[in-house]
Amino acid sequence: MRIFHTSDWHLGKVFFGKKLLEEQALFFEKEFFPALKELKPDVLVVTGDIIDKPHPDYETLKLLKELLLRLFKEKIFTLFILGNHDSKRISLYKEFLKEGGLLFVDDTEFLFSPLKLTDSQQNPFYFYPFPYLSIYELKEQVKTLPVFKKCNLVETDFRNFINILLKSLEVKKPAIFLGHFAVEYGFFTGEEASLKGFLGEETLPLEIFENFDFLLLGHLHRLQKVKNRFYYAGSILPYSFEEAVYRKGGWFFEIKNNKLLKEEKIFLNSTLPLKVKCGFFEELIKEKKDESYIKVILKNELPVLHAFERLKTIFPNLLVLEYQKEKKRTEEEVSFKESSLIIEREKLDEEEMFKKFYELVEEREVDERCFKVYKKYLEAFKKELQNK
Numbered sequence: 001m002r003i004f005h006t007s008d009w010h011l012g013k014v015f016f017g018k019k020l021l022e023e024q025a026l027f028f029e030k031e032f033f034p035a036l037k038e039l040k041p042d043v044l045v046v047t048g049d050i051i052d053k054p055h056p057d058y059e060t061l062k063l064l065k066e067l068l069l070r071l072f073k074e075k076i077f078t079l080f081i082l083g084n085h086d087s088k089r090i091s092l093y094k095e096f097l098k099e100g101g102l103l104f105v106d107d108t109e110f111l112f113s114p115l116k117l118t119d120s121q122q123n124p125f126y127f128y129p130f131p132y133l134s135i136y137e138l139k140e141q142v143k144t145l146p147v148f149k150k151c152n153l154v155e156t157d158f159r160n161f162i163n164i165l166l167k168s169l170e171v172k173k174p175a176i177f178l179g180h181f182a183v184e185y186g187f188f189t190g191e192e193a194s195l196k197g198f199l200g201e202e203t204l205p206l207e208i209f210e211n212f213d214f215l216l217l218g219h220l221h222r223l224q225k226v227k228n229r230f231y232y233a234g235s236i237l238p239y240s241f242e243e244a245v246y247r248k249g250g251w252f253f254e255i256k257n258n259k260l261l262k263e264e265k266i267f268l269n270s271t272l273p274l275k276v277k278c279g280f281f282e283e284l285i286k287e288k289k290d291e292s293y294i295k296v297i298l299k300n301e302l303p304v305l306h307a308f309e310r311l312k313t314i315f316p317n318l319l320v321l322e323y324q325k326e327k328k329r330t331e332e333e334v335s336f337k338e339s340s341l342i343i344e345r346e347k348l349d350e351e352e353m354f355k356k357f358y359e360l361v362e363e364r365e366v367d368e369r370c371f372k373v374y375k376k377y378l379e380a381f382k383k384e385l386q387n388k
Contacts, residue, residue: 001119003176004041004266006032006250007218008235010052010085011067012060015239015272015293016319021059023272027236028067031268036076039252039266042119044076047218047233048083048132048180051090064090068102077101079115082131083180083218105129105178108141111165114172123257128171128212129178132219135161163208174258177212183230186220189242206230213258222246223265231263237272241295241320244274277315278324281307287314295320325364350378 013020036044051060071078080103082091091104098104103115114126133141138161139153147168156164182188182203206227209215215230221243223234233250235243247267254262273292277284281304284296294315298307300323308321354374358366366374 001043001117001123001125001253001255002039002041003043003045003216003253003255004036004039004250005045005047005216005231005233005253006236007047007180007233008049008083008221009046010049010235010237010239011063012056013052013237013239018293018319019059020237020272021063023237025063025066027268027271028070030271032236033070033074035250035266035268036074041076041252043117043127044071044078045178045216046078046080047178047216048081049085049218049235050080050083052085054085054087054089056089061090068097071102072100075101077103077117079103079105079127079129079178081105081129081178081180081218084132086132105131107131108133108138111169114175116172119256124172125174125176125255126172127176127178128169130180132180138165159204159208162204166208166211169211171211173213174255175212175214177209177215178217179215180218182219183209183215183217183226186217186226186230186232187222187224188220189222189240189246214253214255214260216251223249223251225263236268237270238274241274241276244276281311284311285314290315291317293317293319296322298323351375354378 009024011021011024013024051064053060056064078101080091082088082105088106091106094104094106108130110127110129114128117125117127119125135158139156142148142165143153145168147164151164153161184203184205209230213229217230217232220232221235221239222232223246224232226232231251234246234248236248238244238246238248248270249265249267252262252264252266253260274295275290275292276295276297277287278297278299280299284298292315294317296311296315296318298304298321303323304310308318311321312318351374355366355371358370
C-alpha cells in the first residue's frame with residue numbers, strides 16, 4: 001500500500017489582510033499534483049483543516065471544487081477528514097463525491113466499521129478516520145455504546161473520553177488511524193500554539209493509541225515524526241512567519257504485511273515567500289528591493305518616523321513591522337508534553353498565574369500599574385463570591 005499523507009491546506013487563508021488563494025492554487029498546480037504523478041500513491045490522505053473558515057466564501061469553494069475535480073480526473077482515491085477549521089458544509093455532498101473516489105469523513109462511522117482497502121496483491125488495510133468533533137458532538141454520537149453506560153459523560157473530560165472510546169474498539173490489523181489533534185511531544189510553530197500549555201487538557205497522551213499500527217495526523221503545522229508511529233504532515237504552506245524557516249510537504253509510505261518498508265518526507269517548494277528582516281532602520285532602508293512577504297523587526301531603541309511607509313518603498317509586500325523586545329525567556333521550542341506540565345508543577349496562586357500568563361502573551365513582565373488594576377478586580381471578584 002502506497003500512501004501519500006498531507007494535511008492543513010487552509011484554503012482561503014487570509015494572511016495579514018492578504019488572501020492567499022492565488023498562492024495556494026499555484027502550489028497545487030506547480031508542486032502538489034506533479035508530486036502525485038511521480039509518487040503514484042494508492043491512497044491520498046488529507047488529515048483535516050481543508051479550508052480555513054467554517055463559512056467559506058465563493059472563491060474558496062471554487063478552488064476546492066477545482067482541486068476535487070483534478071483528483072477525480074487523476075483517479076486518485078482520496079480520504080479526507082474534517083479538522084477544527086472545517087465545517088460540514090464541505091462534506092454536504094459526500095455521498096456523491098464517494099462515487100468518484102473522494103471520501104469525506106465527518107462523523108465516527110469508520111471507528112466502529114473501519115474502511116477496508118486492499119493493495120495490488122489484495123492484502124487488506126484498515127483505516128480508522130477520526131475527524132475533529134467537539135466533545136459535545138462526540139458524546140452525542142457514542143452515548144448509547146455499552147462502554148459508556150456506566151460513565152458520567154457530563155463529567156468525563158476530553159482525554160478520558162477519547163481513551164475510553166478508543167480502548168473499546170476491536171481493532172483490525174494493519175490499523176491506520178487518521179486524526180486531527182495534538183499529541184504529547186509534538187512540536188508546534190505559529191498560530192496553532194497560541195496558548196501553548198494552557199490547552200494541555202486537549203493534548204492526548206501517546207498510550208491512548210497503542211492498539212493502532214500507524215497514526216497519520218493533522219493540526220500541528222510542522223512536518224514531523226513523533227516517536228515511532230505518529231506522523232504529522234504539517235501545513236502545505238507556511239502560514240506564519242515562525243513557520244517560514246521550516247520546509248513543507250508531506251509523508252510518503254510503503255507498507256507491506258504490516259511492515260513499514262519506506263517512510264519518506266516529500267519536500268515541496270513554497271509558493272508563499274516569507275522573510276523576516278531584523279536590523280537597524282538605517283541598514284534596512286539601503287537593501288535591494290525585495291518582493292517577498294516580509295516582517296521587519298527594528299533594533300532601533302527609539303521609534304523611527306514613518307518607518308513602515310519608508311520601508312515599503314524597499315519591501316513592497318511589507319506586512320508587519322515590530323521593534324525588537326528584550327527577551328525575558330528563552331525562545332527554544334517546547335513540545336506540548338513539556339509545556340502542559342509547567343502549570344501543574346508550579347501550583348500557582350491567582351496573582352502568580354496572571355503574571356505568568358501576561359509574560360507568555362506579551363513577552364515581558366507585567367508593569368506595576370497594570371498589576372494593580374488586576375488586583376483590584378480580583379479582590380472585587382472574591383468579595384462577590386463571598387456574598388453569594
